[in-house]
Amino acid sequence: MASKSNEQIVMLPFMAHGHLIPFLALARQIHQATGFTISIASTALNIQYLTSTFNSSSDEPNNDHIHLVELPFCSNDHGLPPNTENSENLSLDLVGKLFSASLSLRTPFHSFVGDIAAKQGHPPLCIISDIFFGWAGEVADSLGTVNVSFSTGGAYGTLAYSSLWLNLPHRGRGDSDEFHLPGFPDRCRFHITQLHHFLRNADGTDSWSKFFQPQISLSMQSFGWLCNTVEEFEPEGLEWLRKFVKLPVWAIGPLLPPVVLKNDSSSLVISSGISTRRAGKRPEISTEKCMEWLESYSPGSVLYVSFGSQNSISPSQMMELAIGLEESAKPFIWVVRPPVGFDKKCDFRAEWLPDGFEERMKNRKQGLLVRNWAPQLEILSHMSTGAFLSHCGWNSVLESLSQGMPIIGWPLAAEQAYNSKMLVEEMGVGVELTRGVQSSIDWKEVKKVIELVMDKKGKGGDMRNKAMVIKEQLRASVRDEGEDKGSSVKALDHLMRTLESKRQVISSTSTI
Numbered sequence: 001m002a003s004k005s006n007e008q009i010v011m012l013p014f015m016a017h018g019h020l021i022p023f024l025a026l027a028r029q030i031h032q033a034t035g036f037t038i039s040i041a042s043t044a045l046n047i048q049y050l051t052s053t054f055n056s057s058s059d060e061p062n063n064d065h066i067h068l069v070e071l072p073f074c075s076n077d078h079g080l081p082p083n084t085e086n087s088e089n090l091s092l093d094l095v096g097k098l099f100s101a102s103l104s105l106r107t108p109f110h111s112f113v114g115d116i117a118a119k120q121g122h123p124p125l126c127i128i129s130d131i132f133f134g135w136a137g138e139v140a141d142s143l144g145t146v147n148v149s150f151s152t153g154g155a156y157g158t159l160a161y162s163s164l165w166l167n168l169p170h171r172g173r174g175d176s177d178e179f180h181l182p183g184f185p186d187r188c189r190f191h192i193t194q195l196h197h198f199l200r201n202a203d204g205t206d207s208w209s210k211f212f213q214p215q216i217s218l219s220m221q222s223f224g225w226l227c228n229t230v231e232e233f234e235p236e237g238l239e240w241l242r243k244f245v246k247l248p249v250w251a252i253g254p255l256l257p258p259v260v261l262k263n264d265s266s267s268l269v270i271s272s273g274i275s276t277r278r279a280g281k282r283p284e285i286s287t288e289k290c291m292e293w294l295e296s297y298s299p300g301s302v303l304y305v306s307f308g309s310q311n312s313i314s315p316s317q318m319m320e321l322a323i324g325l326e327e328s329a330k331p332f333i334w335v336v337r338p339p340v341g342f343d344k345k346c347d348f349r350a351e352w353l354p355d356g357f358e359e360r361m362k363n364r365k366q367g368l369l370v371r372n373w374a375p376q377l378e379i380l381s382h383m384s385t386g387a388f389l390s391h392c393g394w395n396s397v398l399e400s401l402s403q404g405m406p407i408i409g410w411p412l413a414a415e416q417a418y419n420s421k422m423l424v425e426e427m428g429v430g431v432e433l434t435r436g437v438q439s440s441i442d443w444k445e446v447k448k449v450i451e452l453v454m455d456k457k458g459k460g461g462d463m464r465n466k467a468m469v470i471k472e473q474l475r476a477s478v479r480d481e482g483e484d485k486g487s488s489v490k491a492l493d494h495l496m497r498t499l500e501s502k503r504q505v506i507s508s509t510s511t512i
C-alpha cells in the first residue's frame, strides 16, 4: 500500500488496559502499513499509561506518527474517587460508574476531531472507536467522516456479549435451563451461570443496560467492525458475527507484539523484556528472576495461573485453588492479587491462603507466587511453561494460543465465559474449571483438572496438539512477505482501500 503520511486516523479506546494495549498495537500496525498519522484520544491518566508503554518501546519504528491526545475528564464529577480513569482494580460498582462517566468524553472528542478537520481542510479518514463508544458514529457523521467500531475481543465472545445485551431481560431464566441466543446456531446453548450477575438482572431500565444497549446498537450502525481475531482461527464466529451486525467485519488480529509471533519467539520475547514495557508496569519481581525460576523445570511442566489485569476470585476460592495447586505437586507460577473485597495492597492473609503456603512453596521449589503483575508474555513463551489457568480475557487467550498452550478456564466477567465456552466446545483447547466468584470449588476438582491438562498424553496431549495448529494459524495470518500475505494483513489492506474509496465518495457528494 502506498505511503500517505498526510492522512489521519483518530482512535478512541475504552479506558481499560485490555482495550488500550490492542488499540496501541493496531495504531502501530496501521501506521506501518500505510504511513498514516494516528491520534489516540483518552483521559490524562490513560494517556500517561500509554506514553509510558510507548516511550519504553522506542526500538519500534515510527513513534513520531502516533499522537497521544488528552481529553478532559474529572472522575469526581461522576461520583468516582479522585483519579479514577481506568477499570483496573475497581469494584464492580465503580466500573459501572466509569462506563456511564465515559459518555462525558463525547463533547471534548467532538471538538478534537473537529479541530483536526479544520486544520487539515478535511476530516480524518476515519474514527476507530471501541464498540463501547457507539456514540462516536454520530460524531463521525456530523464531521463528514466514518466510524469503524473495534472490538478488542474475539468474534464469538463479542457476538455473545452483544446479543445478550440486545436481548434482555434474562431474569426469568431458570437456574437449570439452557437457552438459545440470537445470532448463534441452535447447537450452541447458553446457561444462566455464564451471565455476570449484572447481566442476569438487567432489564433495560438499570444503569448497566442503559449504557450497553444504546452503545452496542449505535456501534451496529457504524461503517464496519474490526475484530482482534483471525479468519482461519474463528471462521464460524466471524460468519455469525457478520450476519448479526449486518456489517463488514475485518479480522485484523492477533494484535500481539510481532516478536511474540516469530518462530523462535521464546528467546526473542525473553530477551526483549516486552511484557513490562508493553504494560507500562513495574512488577514486584523482575523478568530475569521469573526466567531463572523457570529454567530449572523440564519443558511443558509448569502451570501459569493469572486472572488478568482487573479481576480476582473470592477468598474461599483462593484457598481451594492454593490447596489444589499444592496437592497437584506440579510446579506453578501464580500471579496473586488479593481476593474480591480486599484492598489490592494488603498482605497475604491466612483467610485466603493456607497456613505456611508461601514458605512451603518456596522451600519445595514448587510454586512461585508473584504479587499483582507478572511478565506474562515471557512466562508463556518459556519452554518450561505447559498450560495456562486463565480468566480467559481475550488478550490472554491469544497470548496462550500463540505459544500453542492449552487453557484451563476460570472466566470471571465481561465476555470471558463465552471465550472459555468457545475454547472448550469449538476449539477443543481448553477445560473450564469453574466460573465466576460465587461458585463453590473444591480443591480435589482443581487437582483433577490440572493433572488432566498438564498430562502430555490423553486429553491434555490432544488439547496441546490442537493448540499447536492454532499457533500456526495465528502466526501465518500476520505474514507479510512479498506476495505471500496472511489473512489479517490482507484484511487491513482491504479496510484501508475501502476507507479511501469511501472518502472519495464522500468528497464528491459534498462538493456537488
Ligand SMILES: O=c1ccn([C@@H]2O[C@H](COP(=O)(O)OP(=O)(O)O[C@H]3O[C@H](CO)[C@@H](O)[C@H](O)[C@H]3O)[C@@H](O)[C@H]2O)c(=O)[nH]1
Pocket (backbone or CB within 6 Å): 016, 017, 018, 019, 021, 151, 152, 153, 275, 279, 306, 307, 308, 309, 310, 311, 335, 372, 373, 374, 375, 376, 377, 392, 393, 394, 395, 396, 397, 399, 413, 414, 415, 416
Ligand atoms: O500479571 C499480568 C496480568 C496481565 N498482563 C497482561 O495484561 C493483559 C490482560 O488482558 P486480558 O487477558 O484480555 O484481560 P483483561 O485485562 O481482564 O481484559 C479486558 O479486556 C479484554 C479485551 O477486550 C476482554 O477480553 C476481557 O474480558 C476484559 O476483562 C494481557 O496482555 C497480559 O499479558 C501481564 O502482562 N501480567
